[in-house]
Amino acid sequence: MSEGSNRNAKVEVCFTPGSYPVYKTDNSIVVIIDILRATSAICAAFEYGAAKMIPVATVEEAMEYKKKGFLVGAERNGMQLDGFDFGNSPLSYMTDKIKGQTIVLTTTNGTQAIEVSKDAYKVVIGSFLNMGALCNWLIGQNKNVLLLGSGWKDRFNLEDAMFAGAVVNEISKHKDFEDLGDSALAAKYLFQTGFKNPYRFLANSSHKERLAKLGLKDDVKYCLQVDKTNVIPVLENGVLVKMD
């Protein structure tokens, strides 16, 4: 019997990195969520053969790695920064040149969420792309779960909340995950309302509009697909690797 089985694990949702201090506990699995697009891009990169990914908070750190010869993705405000190999688009990682490579990544929001939670019991990466594998794994752990949305510059973000709700909806079907905090309840309701037609649900969302203006509709479409990979990226000593 694994530690903590036969108990009711708590499921919480924290909508922004800035609120993480009030939700953090010593023994929660933290799921990092940045649907549009960092955590979708991370899942895609591992699915397409990346060996490791190093999330960094600042462009300066990313530049240092670039000088050392690493492949580096760097995005701010939706756009790839000049002088780097990738931005935040999952589609840009679908290339042979990432196979077996270590890729460094800094983004406006997603890597900030990893930064604030890096000392948690365990940190994993979630997106619609790996949702089924992630939920099955979470159910098997029977640990408290904290779904951490990346938001947009510490503001609430609709697509991250919807994905958090999708996970809550799925894992709370199991009797060990019935203890939902208010934000988990809200996220579940949002998912149940919105996911029948996510494009329409997100039609007026700030970030979808931001990406549409940047000509990134294909990215949005890709990021809302479910179960395109079984990869669960997990943070180990500050580096994301594929969970065995």
Place this chain on the structure above:
Amino acid sequence: MSEGSNRNAKVEVCFTPGSYPVYKTDNSIVVIIDILRATSAICAAFEYGAAKMIPVATVEEAMEYKKKGFLVGAERNGMQLDGFDFGNSPLSYMTDKIKGQTIVLTTTNGTQAIEVSKDAYKVVIGSFLNMGALCNWLIGQNKNVLLLGSGWKDRFNLEDAMFAGAVVNEISKHKDFEDLGDSALAAKYLFQTGFKNPYRFLANSSHKERLAKLGLKDDVKYCLQVDKTNVIPVLENGVLVKMD
């Protein structure tokens, strides 16, 4: 023509006082929300004849006022504190002894939300009890609106989000209030999902359970009633008064 008319005002929802710094603007009307129970109690107190209310953040400040002879309400963790005249129950303010009086109030969450936003362009008090009057007034102002939930110790709170969504739902029917942030969209969806049966919607919410354990079901029932008063409490130099 009033300043700012014929423009699309922005409607935002900030779910917790801790997130206020990322949502604050110089020219928004801030609506303080603590449905269970501070803002419901404030509306009830004015409806039952209170002249002024002084919100204070700490028990120590409240005690100083008590020593000076003021009527003082003080609540922490759902319970009235010993040595004070009222707690946070709207029902407790339905008494002749408040008529014409200035009442000092400190609560776990609601008065904290007032404290963080006190320098805003305008701060008003919202609850289901004064919802119709509040929405009509907001529509007439044609200013940006920031609905500020009190949450529970800086965590997201379901009933505050639902009320924020009720206001968004109402004022966004008007063409001047169509620019909704993501959290306003989410709150609106939550209201639309939940308010047909708010008791069931809140059945598993943390705060409703907390109050039920304290024997305060009648408070919950009262606080979910719509349009029991036309009073709009407004903050003027740190003191809440009835808007003319």
